[in-house]
Amino acid sequence: xxxxxxxxxxxxxxxxxxxxxxxxxxxxxxxxxxxxxxxxxxxxxxxxxxxxxxxxxxxxxxxxxxxxxxxxxxxxxxxxxxxxxxxxxxxxxxxxxxxxxxxxxxxxxxxxxxxxxxxxxxxxxxxxxxxxxxxxxxxxxxxxxxxxxxxxxxxxxxxxxxxxxxxxxxxxxxxxxxxxxxxxxxxxxxxxxxxxxxxxxxxxxxxxxxxxxxxxxxxxxxxxxxxxxxxxxxxxxxxxxxxxxxxxxxxxxxxxxxxxxxxxxxxxxxxxxxxxxxxxxxxxxxxxxxxxxxxxxxxxxxxxxxxxxxxxxxxxxxxxxxx
Numbered sequence: 134x135x136x137x138x139x140x141x142x143x144x145x146x147x148x149x150x151x152x153x154x155x156x157x158x159x160x161x162x163x164x165x166x167x168x169x170x171x172x173x174x175x176x177x178x179x180x181x182x183x184x185x186x187x188x189x190x191x192x193x194x195x196x197x198x199x200x201x202x203x204x205x206x207x208x209x210x211x212x213x214x215x216x217x218x219x220x221x222x223x224x225x226x227x228x229x230x231x232x233x234x235x236x237x238x239x240x241x242x243x244x245x246x247x248x249x250x251x252x253x254x255x256x257x258x259x260x261x262x263x264x265x266x267x268x269x270x271x272x273x274x275x276x277x278x279x280x281x282x283x284x285x286x287x288x289x290x291x292x293x294x295x296x297x298x299x300x301x302x303x304x305x306x307x308x309x310x311x312x313x314x315x316x317x318x319x320x321x322x323x324x325x326x327x328x329x330x331x332x333x334x335x336x337x338x339x340x341x342x343x344x345x346x347x348x349x350x351x352x353x354x355x356x357x358x359x360x361x362x363x364x365x366x367x368x369x370x371x372x373x374x375x376x377x378x379x380x381x382x383x384x385x386x387x388x389x390x391x392x393x394x395x396x397x398x399x400x401x402x403x404x405x406x407x408x409x410x411x412x413x414x415x416x417x418x419x420x421x422x423x424x425x426x427x428x429x430x431x432x433x434x435x436x437x438x439x440x441x442x443x444x445x446x447x448x449x450x451x452x453x454x455x456x
Contacts, residue, residue: 140310140393147397148303155295164291170404171298172359176377177384177396178305179352184382185390186312187345188325189244193252194353194381196234196259199372201227201354202361206275207268216286220358227354228347235346239339244328253378260373274368277361286362294363301355302397308348309393321345322391353381387432389439398440403428 155167176198183189201223208219238251263269270276281287288294312318320341323331328338356377361367371377380403388399406424436443 137310137314140313143394144303144306144310147306148299151295151299155292155299161291164295166404166408168291168295168298168363170401171295171302172356172363173380173384173400173404174397175298175301175305175352175356175359176381177388177400178302178309179349179356180381181385181390181392181396182308182312182352183345183349185385185392185395186309186318186325187321187342189342189346190246190249191252191349191378191382192249192375193254193256193378194349195373195375195377196252196256197227197231197350197353198357198360198377198381199256199259199263199367199369200230200350200357202357202367202372203263203269203275204354205358205361206277206367209277210275211268215284216362217284220286220355223358224351224354227357228351231346231350232343235343239342253375256373256375256378260369263369263372270368272369274366274371277365277367279365287365294359297362298359301352301359304355305352306393306397308352313393317341317344325391383429387428387439389441392439392441395439395441402440 151167151171155164158164176194179197180191180194184191204226205216205219205223208214208222209216212219214222234252234255238248243251264272279287281289283293286297288297312321320331320336323334323336324338324341332338357367357372360371384399384403385396386399387403388397389395403424406428410420410424432439
């Protein structure tokens with residue numbers, strides 16, 4: 134119970150700091166940074182539920198992102214629903230796709246690199262399908278009409294989007310907090326550490342992993358829905374391309390997998406580096422991916438537990454030297 138209260142208190146402090154920065158500043162640069170860093174945090178938290186807490190590495194989380202983005206767009210443009218009414222459908226649709234992929238993968242015991250490649254393959258299949266059918270706009274994509282209002286989930290200032298994405302991030306943090314302290318989370322982490330031993334103790338790996346991928350996919354779908362509301366456009370490459378998957382997994386790995394605050398630290402660090410590099414080198418194509426790759430190599434080599442586990446890594450190294 135003490136750990137629960139401590140985690141909730143830190144989440145409240147984090148939210149308070151973001152709100153103070155958002156409400157007290159009129160800087161478009163700062164507000165855009167907060168918006169996009171929190172957006173990257175949401176993606177990293179979504180991936181961390183399955184990859185960090187569950188140990189099921191996914192290379193194709195863009196599959197769930199794109200599903201949420203397209204459902205959000207189609208529900209508004211073709212079904213006539215409001216943005217807020219479309220949002221639950223986007224989350225539910227992404228979760229259902231997650232359950233479908235998980236049921237196929239986990240039923241046949243796919244894990245490790247096999248599961249990673251399966252998710253990557255599904256993302257590519259959905260990208261090709263989105264290119265081939267008319268209701269997704271095919272290769273042209275979908276352009277969401279601009280109608281700035283709270284009811285339409287579109288705002289004239291980045292400040293409104295910061296508030297919106299902060300709600301999603303808080304939800305993701307609360308889910309991660311629950312995974313740290315609940316029986317379901319303990320089962321999930323036991324499966325990550327040793328699935329056979331967990332099964333021998335009466336844990337149902339299939340059901341637990343299915344629940345984890347549903348939660349992870351739903352949060353990723355929320356990221357897709359948010360993206361559409363901010364940029365008013367989605368196409369198959371943006372929806373199901375590898376960049377979103379890479380952004381989610383690299384931020385979680387750099388920050389610290391299986392931790393509460395690792396994805397937050399990783400997302401803010403990488404987004405800050407991305408902005409600095411963009412200002413220094415301009416719009417060089419692929420520069421962000423190069424930075425992500427370089428940072429990932431350095432982190433894996435020198436800080437295998439990520440930024441959140443830096444103190445534990447230092448203690449281990451110093452202990453080894455003293456020994």
